[in-house]
Every structure is written in C-alpha cells, then in structure tokens.
Amino acid sequence: MINLIKGFHDILPDQSLKWAFIVNKARNCLERFGFREIVTPIMEKTELFQRGIGRTTDIVEKEMYTFQDIGSDSLSLRPEATAGILRAVVEHSMLKREPVLKLFTIGPMFRRERPSKGRFRQFFQINAETMGDDSPLTDAETILASYTLLDDIGVGNFSLEINSVGCKNCRHLYRSALVKYLEPSLNSLCPDCQRRIETNPLRILDCKEPQCIAVSRDAPLITEFLDSSCRDHFEKVKLALTSIGVPFRLEPRLVRGLDYYTRTAFEFVHSQLGRTKALGGGGRYDSLISELGGPDVSGIGFGLGIERLAMNLPDDHADFLRNTDIFVAIIGAGPLNPGFELVSRLRRSGLSVEARYSGMSLKAQMKVADRLSAGWVVMIGDDELALGKATMRDMTTKRQFLVELDDIERVVRGEIF
C-alpha cells in the first residue's frame, strides 16, 4: 500500500460538505466586499518568494518545497498566496486598468514544517488582497471582511489582535532601540533569540520561552516609535474599527512571520488553539508591490486557514449533512428499467435522487434510504407497475400512499397532499 506524504491530508466525503460550506460562505462574503477571484499557480520561481517574503524568514530559509526544474529555473511550491497574486497583478499590469484592485484566492499552500494538530505541510487558505489604496478605512474594511467571514462561517471563540509595526523608517529606529535594550541581557535569552537579535530582533517579542518573556517584558514597544504619519494611520484604523463595531485587542508585541508587513498587522487568535495556531492574520505591505516590479502603491491582505476553520466547526451541523430528496426503491426485476427511467426523470427536474440497481431487498433499500436521510422513498414494484403508479412514503411521518408517476415531484415540493 502506498500512503500519503507526511503532513498532507485527504479530505474525505464526510468532511467535504463542511469544506464546501466554508468555501461557499467565503466566496459569497468576499464578493459582497467587492473582491474578485484570481487563481494563480501553486508553483512559482523560487526567486519570487525569496524577494517577496524575505530571504531570512523561516518560511523561505527552511520550509519551502524547492526543486530544480529541467533547465535552469529553481521552482518552489507556494508557501503563501500574496507573492503569487502580486506577481500576476504586476505581470498583467492590472493596476493600470484598475488602480484600486481587490482580489481573493482559495487554494493550497505548502510549508515543510513538522506537522502537528492543525498544522499541515499542505494546507488550504482563503486569501484576500486590496491593492492601490492606503486609506486607514481600507485597513478597517479589510479587517472587517475577514471578521465577517469568520462570523458568516460561524466560528466562535476567537479574538482579533491588532498592532502597527510601522513603516520602514519607524522600524529602523525601533530596531536599534530594541537591540540596545536587549543586548545587556543577551545571555539570558534562548539560543533562537540570541540568533534573532542579529537577524530579526522584533521576533524576540513574540518568543514563548519564559526567560525571553522575562527579558522582553519591559522592552520598548514599536508603538512608541511610530512616526506621526504611521501613528495617525494606526489611530484612524482603530477609530474606524470601533465605529463599525469590530471588537479588537491591542497587542503591541504582535509581529508577523512575513517580513513584508508594514504599519497595520492583525491576527485572529482562537481561545483554545492559542496564538501559535492562529485562525488567520494579515497586514499592510507598503513596498512589496514595487519590489516585485509594480507601481509604488501599498496593499493590505489577509489569509485564513481552512483546516483551522474546519476544526472549529462541529461535524454534525445541518448544513454539512447530505440531502437526498428521494430514494427510489425498486422491488424485483420487472420494475428495474422503469425504475431506472424514473430516477433519471426525477433528477432532471432538479431533485436529488438515489437508487440501487443490484436487486437488494426492500428492507435493505429502506436502510440505504435511511442512511442517506432521504425525505421520501418512492417504491416501484410489480403492483405499482401494473397500475402505472408508485407508492410514496414520507420518511418523517411514515405516511404512505399511491400516486401517479407525474405527481411525484409536486408531492415532494409540497404542492399536493
């Protein structure tokens, strides 16, 4: 037996309705917010991710599935969606035709991490980006879109954390101040953080090691180093969120794993999963589009993990159960072909119809009908065949009666009887 790749997973039929529910709600919600769907490849040139996400991030350094194509290009499976979307936007000059562009995509991402609960090497993400508009109201609207999405899907027990990580200039000043503060305590930090002080000191604030938490407890905060324009932007985002009733918590230590974020950063934290397994998050990126060869405009986006959403929804919700309108029970060999034709005709009328053609006993067929939670069973045996009619059974009330074949649809739709 050949089994699946570590960290990959199959979505079996008893989960797929739940997935379809999530994806349908997401599409509906994002389209209401003015986003249109874009589908980009799951593979891109490695360089795109190196330039976009940042060469020193964990994701690019050690989590990408990268291989050499026949020829010369190094290719990688996408570890996140934004870089690929922006590549397409720049490549097709979409911002020239549409200076404010709102796109979403739904699909698999790949990161070669050690898998654990709710963490996969292939995972599905819902991703939305607004480009060409750096109004704080757009930040608020993007956050509202993701918040509404979670609400529509019915995920509970989460909170929204927001922060501003400043622009390049604020970050530069802050980084120096933070390093200056941490350096005397360098030896008390965990090995990872001792390395991070060179590579990415901001991440130390997010470290969960007790000794690092202790050291960084009184560290200066990025919010104290925001210049007037970044501070003003952040204030307006918070005001806007408040004005539309989106509850949030300020989290001055929130630092996201992708280097390109500037100013607004946010994360949806589930109360049981904790911040290390966030439902999703996002932020603004001021220079990513121009770095990828596009115009010098800002963008903001978010990603939500479908597995993380699914694991926080019950499996037995009514919307996730399969719905069969009619099970046609064929009794005996004589009615086999008439029954087959009846099934086809009923399906053509838009009903969901199931039947078995293997000569099962009526009792066995009733069991199947029950398992499919069919609303009605239409029975056709020699007796019915002789009359040109069918017996209908309402599976909820057990009421049973003979009907003309042409009346079946109307009975199911509640128009007669």
Next chain:
RNA sequence: GAGGGCGUAGCUCAGUUGGCAGAGUACAGGGUUGUGGCCCCUGGGGUCGUGGGUUCGAGCCCCAUCGCUCUCCCCA
C-alpha cells in the same frame, strides 16, 4: 531541528505473569416472502506496522527499522 506517546478487524480500542486473536461500532444476512431508525440473532472480515532475536511457545520480552500522532520553535 528537539522531545513525548502510539502502531491489534474499515473505524475506536481491550488483550492479565509469555499459553487457541477479542469487544464495541460499521458492513452483510435474518427475525418481518414488499417497508428504515430501536431491539434480538447470525455472518464475513486479522501479515497483531515491518525485520530479526530469546523461548517448547511471542500481540506481550529484547534489538533494529518504518509509520502515525502530539508538544516546542514557527506559522494558516
């Protein structure tokens, strides 16, 4: 990358000091010759992860190996 736990029926798992391979559930058939759920009966279904070792005898003990899972770092 570091560290735990677990591999026995499709699924969830029990299996005592080493002594005939088990239960529940699911599936199939019957109890009802044409009627579902509840109940009762019956049945099929096993490379006990794999390889080696110890032993009269191994699911159990030893060694190796593979896999899964969970935690941490980090993210979705």
